[in-house]
Amino acid sequence: MTAISLDGVTLSIGGRRILSDVTLAIEDGEFIGMLGPNGAGKTTLMRALLGLVPVSAGSIQVLGAPVHRGNQAIGYMPQVSSPISGFRLSGRNFVVSATNGQRWGLPWPGKADYRDADRALELVGATELARRPLAETSGGERQRLLLAQALLGQPRLLLLDEPLISLDPNRQHAVIDLARRVQKELGIAVLFSAHELNPLLGTLDRVLYLGNGHAALGSVDEVITGPVLSRLYGSAIEVVRLNGRIFVMSDQYEVERGDHRHDDAHGHARDHGHGHHHA
Amino acid sequence: MMTPTGTRVITGTATIMLSYDFVINALAAGGIVAVVAGIVGFFLVMRGQTFAGHALSHVGFAGATGAVLLGVSPFWGLVALTLAAGLAMGFLGDRVSGRDVAIGMVLSLSLGLGLLFLHFYTSFATRATSLLFGNVFSVDRTTVHTLAMLGMACLLALALMARPLLFATLQPDLAEARGVSIRLVSVLFMAIVAIAVAEAAQIVGVLLVFTLMVGPAAAAQRLSTRLGRGLLLTVIIGLAETWLGISLAYHTDWPSSFWIAALSGAVYFASLAQAKIRG
Ligand SMILES: Nc1ncnc2c1ncn2[C@@H]1O[C@H](COP(=O)(O)OP(=O)(O)OP(=O)(O)O)[C@@H](O)[C@H]1O
Ligand SMILES: [Mg+2]
Numbered sequence: 001m002t003a004i005s006l007d008g009v010t011l012s013i014g015g016r017r018i019l020s021d022v023t024l025a026i027e028d029g030e031f032i033g034m035l036g037p038n039g040a041g042k043t044t045l046m047r048a049l050l051g052l053v054p055v056s057a058g059s060i061q062v063l064g065a066p067v068h069r070g071n072q073a074i075g076y077m078p079q080v081s082s083p084i085s086g087f088r089l090s091g092r093n094f095v096v097s098a099t100n101g102q103r104w105g106l107p108w109p110g111k112a113d114y115r116d117a118d119r120a121l122e123l124v125g126a127t128e129l130a131r132r133p134l135a136e137t138s139g140g141e142r143q144r145l146l147l148a149q150a151l152l153g154q155p156r157l158l159l160l161d162e163p164l165i166s167l168d169p170n171r172q173h174a175v176i177d178l179a180r181r182v183q184k185e186l187g188i189a190v191l192f193s194a195h196e197l198n199p200l201l202g203t204l205d206r207v208l209y210l211g212n213g214h215a216a217l218g219s220v221d222e223v224i225t226g227p228v229l230s231r232l233y234g235s236a237i238e239v240v241r242l243n244g245r246i247f248v249m250s251d252q253y254e255v256e257r258g259d260h261r262h263d264d265a266h267g268h269a270r271d272h273g274h275g276h277h278h279a
Numbered sequence: 280m281m282t283p284t285g286t287r288v289i290t291g292t293a294t295i296m297l298s299y300d301f302v303i304n305a306l307a308a309g310g311i312v313a314v315v316a317g318i319v320g321f322f323l324v325m326r327g328q329t330f331a332g333h334a335l336s337h338v339g340f341a342g343a344t345g346a347v348l349l350g351v352s353p354f355w356g357l358v359a360l361t362l363a364a365g366l367a368m369g370f371l372g373d374r375v376s377g378r379d380v381a382i383g384m385v386l387s388l389s390l391g392l393g394l395l396f397l398h399f400y401t402s403f404a405t406r407a408t409s410l411l412f413g414n415v416f417s418v419d420r421t422t423v424h425t426l427a428m429l430g431m432a433c434l435l436a437l438a439l440m441a442r443p444l445l446f447a448t449l450q451p452d453l454a455e456a457r458g459v460s461i462r463l464v465s466v467l468f469m470a471i472v473a474i475a476v477a478e479a480a481q482i483v484g485v486l487l488v489f490t491l492m493v494g495p496a497a498a499a500q501r502l503s504t505r506l507g508r509g510l511l512l513t514v515i516i517g518l519a520e521t522w523l524g525i526s527l528a529y530h531t532d533w534p535s536s537f538w539i540a541a542l543s544g545a546v547y548f549a550s551l552a553q554a555k556i557r558g
Contacts, residue, residue, distance in 0.1 A: 050456040070458020078452035089325075090504040094449055101446030102457040104439055107506060133504045149453060 001064055003028050003157050003189035004049060008058035011041065011048050018044045020213045021058070026189050031180060033200040034193040036210035037233070042193040043079055045210065046159045050076060063156055070102065075155030077146050079162045080139065091130035091137060091145050095121060098149045120148040124178060139166040147175065151182060158183065158190040164199065172199050197224065198245050224248070296529050305415040305535070307423045309521040312482045313491060315430040317517035319437060319475035320492035321510055322468065324500060326448045329493045330379060331368055331469070334386040335476045336488040338364040341389040343410050344396035353410065354422070358429075358477040365473030369466030413484030413536045415525060426478055433474045440467055445506070482521070483536045491517060494543030498550035516546055
C-alpha cells in the first residue's frame with residue numbers, strides 16, 4: 001500500500017508558501033530520510049500529514065485515506081519544543097499519558113496502557129531512565145522518551161521529526177537502528193527528518209530533500225547531486241564524496257562550521273555555507 | 280505533655296470548639312475548598328499557569344465589589360467575573376496565560392477597579408478586608424451548600440477532561456496530532472480554575488488564593504513523581520493545613536487566613552528542603 005501520497009500539494013502558513021505543487025508517493029516499508037535546510041518545511045510537511053496544517057492546493061492521502069486529524073495509525077515524534085520545566089512527573093508517567101490520551105475521562109491508565117508504555121520504553125532502552133522525574137532528564141534522554149511515545153499503540157506510519165538532535169554519535173546510531181528495526185518488524189514506512197545525511201546513509205531507502213518550496217524524492221544517487229540540490233537551494237551546489245561519506249558544498253561561501261542555527265531568512269544562503277553542510 | 284489530664288483538656292476544648300455552628304461551617308467550607316482548590320491547583324502548577332490563577336482572584340475582587348454596587352450578591356459577582364476572565368484567558372491561550380506582564384496588568388487593573396467600586400460604596404469598606412483576606416468563620420450553612428455544589432461541578436468537569444488535559448499539558452504537539460483540541464481543553468480548564476479560585480477566595484480571600492491553590496500542589500509535586508499519589512498528597516496537605524489553620528485561629532484568635540498561609544508556606548518550604556536532602 002502507499003503510505004503517503006501527495007498530489008500537487010501546496011502548503012502555506014500565514015500566506016507564505018512553504019511547499020508548492022509537490023507530487024510524490026512513499027510506499028509501505030520504506031525508510032525515508034527527509035533533509036533540507038532550516039525552514040525548508042520538514043516539520044510543516046509532517047504536520048500536514050497529521051492534518052494539522054491545511055493544504056492550500058492538491059490532496060494528501062495517508063495510508064490509503066484522505067488526510068485527517070487525529071489519525072491514530074500515525075506514530076509521531078515532534079521536534080523537541082520548549083522544555084517542560086518545574087514539574088516532576090516520572091518519565092514512565094509521561095510516556096503513558098499519551099496512550100489514549102485523547103479520550104475524555106480520568107487520567108488513570110489501565111494495565112494494558114502500562115504494558116504498552118513499558119514495551120515502548122524497553123524498545124528505546126529507557127526503562128531505567130523512565131523512573132526518574134522528567135524534569136531531571138537531559139535533552140537526549142528526553143528524546144528517547146518522546147521516541148517511546150511515538151511507538152505506542154500499533155503505528156502503521158512513523159513520522160520522526162529530528163530524532164537525532166542533541167544525541168551523541170552512539171545514540172544517534174542506536175536511534176537509527178531502532179527506527180529501522182521497528183520499521184522492518186512492522187513493515188511500515190518511516191519518515192525520518194534530519195540535518196545530516198551521513199549517519200543515515202546505510203539505512204535509508206530513499207531521500208526526500210526539501211528546499212525552496214520544492215521536493216526531490218529518490219535514491220541518494222539520484223537526489224544528492226549538484227544539479228538537483230542547486231535547484232533546491234537556489235544556488236550552485238557541489239557534491240563531494242569521500243570515503244563513503246557525502247559532503248554538500250557551496251562554492252560561494254566560506255566554511256561555517258558548527259553554525260547549525262540561523263534564522264530562516266538567511267537559512268538558504270547560509271545553510272550550505274558550511275563547507276560540509278552535514279548533508 | 281500528654282498526661283491523661285492533658286489529653287482530656289485537649290479533647291475537651293475540641294469538643295467545645297466543635298459544638299459551635301460557625302466552627303462546623305468553617306471546617307466544612309474549608310474542607311470542601313481545600314479539596315477542590317488543591318486538585319485543580321495540581322494541574323495549574325503542572326501547566327505553569329499559577330500566575331494566571333493568582334490574577335483571576337483579583338479579577339474576582341472587582342467582580343465582588345462591583346456586584347455589591349449593583350446590589351447583587353458579592354459571591355456571585357466574584358464567580359461571574361472570574362469565570363468570564365478565565366474563559367477569555369483560555370481562548371487567548373498561551374499568548375496571554377503565559378505572559379507575566381499581560382497578566383500582571385490585568386491583575387492590577389482589577390484591584391484598581393475594585394478599589395474604585397469600594398470608593399463609591401463606602402459603608403462596604405469593612406467587608407473589603409474579608410473579601411481580600413477571607414473570613415472563614417463568617418461562612419453560613421447556605422454558603423457551605425453552594426461551595427459543595429460548585430465544588431462538585433468543578434471536580435466532575437475535571438474528571439471528565441483530566442486525561443486530555445494531562446496529555447495536552449505534557450505533550451501539546453502530540454496531543455494535537457492525536458485529535459485533542461488544545462484550545463477547547465484550555466478554555467474548559469480555565470473555566471474550572473475560575474470556579475475553584477472563586478471558592479478559595481471565600482476561605483482565604485482573594486489575595487491569598489495561592490495558599491490553597493498552589494501551596495499544597497507544589498509541595499506534593501516536590502514529594503512525589505506519580506500522578507495519583509501526588510493528587511492524594513495534595514488533598515491531604517490541603518485539608519491538614521486548612522483544618523489546622525482554622526483550629527489555630529479559633530484558639531489564638533489570630534486570623535485563620537494567616538494560619539493557613541503560614542502553614543502552606545511552611546509545608547512548601549519544608550518540601551523544598553526535603554527534596555534537597557533526598558538528593
Ligand atoms: N506557526 C507558524 N507561523 C508562521 N510561520 C511558520 C510557523 N511554523 C513554521 N513557519 C514557517 O514555515 C517555514 C517552514 O518551517 P518548518 O518548521 O516546517 O521548517 P523545518 O524544515 O522543520 O526547519 P528546521 O530544520 O528548523 O526544523 C519556516 O519558514 C517557518 O518560519
Ligand atoms: Mg523542523
